[in-house]
Structures are given as structure tokens and as C-alpha cells.
Amino acid sequence: MGGEKMEPKQGETIIAGVLFKRKFHWYCTERALWKMDxxxxxxxxxxxxxxxxxxxxxxxxxxxxxxxxxxxxxxxxVLDKDTAKEFLKQIAADEISAGELAYMADRAEVQGAIQPELYVNFDGRQLYAADTAERFEQYAPAGWQTARADFRSLIPEQERFWR
Known part of the structure; x- marks a missing residue:
């Protein structure tokens, strides 16, 4: 969204893990951006x-x-493999490292307050939302695999910031 980097705020922002062209990144953005269609x-x-x-x-x-x-x-x-490059370029300022997220998670007042809510794999056309997240899967592009599930095992080990 440009400007100042967003920080995770429950109900306002979302922590989304994104796989695109075999590279994984975390983003902290406005929630509505991930309603893909x-x-x-x-x-x-x-x-x-x-x-x-x-x-x-x-x-x-x-x-x-x-x-x-x-x-x-x-x-x-429609946010999909064909539009992902442009979209990710637009939200580049909202990228956040696993280290930054781990630091925030350690300092959070509530244990587990900083958690990933969304996993988007543009390469494999998959969208997984945490059970606590709103219904992002309703707005996935046609032909995508979607689920409300614990997707943390899909995150590369070096990117796992939670405890």
C-alpha cells in the first residue's frame, strides 16, 4: 500500500505467506487484498x-x-498466477521477514497473537486459510485448491517464526 510498513493488528491486517516462482515471502497487509476474485x-x-x-x-x-x-x-x-507479479510488486513495502515476525511474536502481550492466517501458493494454485481467518476461500479464483486448515507444515522451516 506504499508509505509506512504495516504491523500486525488483529482484525485489521493479515499475515500471509506467499509462494511465487518457487520463492517464499511473508506479507502483512490489509485483509481485503487477499480476497482474490x-x-x-x-x-x-x-x-x-x-x-x-x-x-x-x-x-x-x-x-x-x-x-x-x-x-x-x-x-x-482477479489475483492469480498471471497477475501475481504485478500485485506483489505493488505490496513490496508490506513484505516482512520471518525474523521481524519472530521478534514481534516474542514481544506480543498475548501468546500466539502473531500467527499466519493465509498461505497462497501461486505456483500450485492453492489457498489455505487458518480456521480463525475469515472466509478467503470463497473468493479464490476458479480452479484453485482451497481449504480452511492448519497450513504451517507447508511453510519452509527457515520461515517459521511462531513458537
Missing amino acids: YRRLYDSYHDRYRREGKGEAAFVKEVGSFGEFISSRYRIP
Whole structure:
């Protein structure tokens, strides 16, 4: 998102482990960025507005057009292997090392407060969300393998920052 580096804040940010072109990286970003199919997300918001009896004008005023909506994620409608390079370039400032995460985890007031919530493997088209995470798998691109599961064993050993 540019500017100042984000720090993990429960409910606001997410710690996502990403495998792309056989290289693993951690990112701490806004949660919504990882709802990978923004068309599906936009449509779900639209459906919710209809169910709540809100009109089209209210929806467009509050959420915006689809073009405006995807501008919040660098104009990338579907985050997948084809768009990952551009997306990861845009969030490069949000990359965080395992060492930084381990330091934060050690200093956290609550044991286990700093935990990975998402594993995205662009190479293998896989998205795994921790049981505590919101339903990111609902917004995975078509053809992706998704699960709500403990994915920590998939993380390279040298990148495991938790205790």
C-alpha cells in the first residue's frame, strides 16, 4: 500500500505467506487484498445490499462502480498466477521477514497473537486459510485448491517464526 510498513493488528491486517516462482515471502497487509476474485467479492456485496433492501443508488454511493472498487487493489480484478507479479510488486513495502515476525511474536502481550492466517501458493494454485481467518476461500479464483486448515507444515522451516 506504499508509505509506512504495516504491523500486525488483529482484525485489521493479515499475515500471509506467499509462494511465487518457487520463492517464499511473508506479507502483512490489509485483509481485503487477499480476497482474490474481486468480481465475486463485489457481487457478494451487491447481493447483501439487495437482501437488506438497499437500493442501487445506495450501493453505488457506498461501494462504487466495479472499476472504482478494483482500484483499491491496483486495478487487479482477479489475483492469480498471471497477475501475481504485478500485485506483489505493488505490496513490496508490506513484505516482512520471518525474523521481524519472530521478534514481534516474542514481544506480543498475548501468546500466539502473531500467527499466519493465509498461505497462497501461486505456483500450485492453492489457498489455505487458518480456521480463525475469515472466509478467503470463497473468493479464490476458479480452479484453485482451497481449504480452511492448519497450513504451517507447508511453510519452509527457515520461515517459521511462531513458537
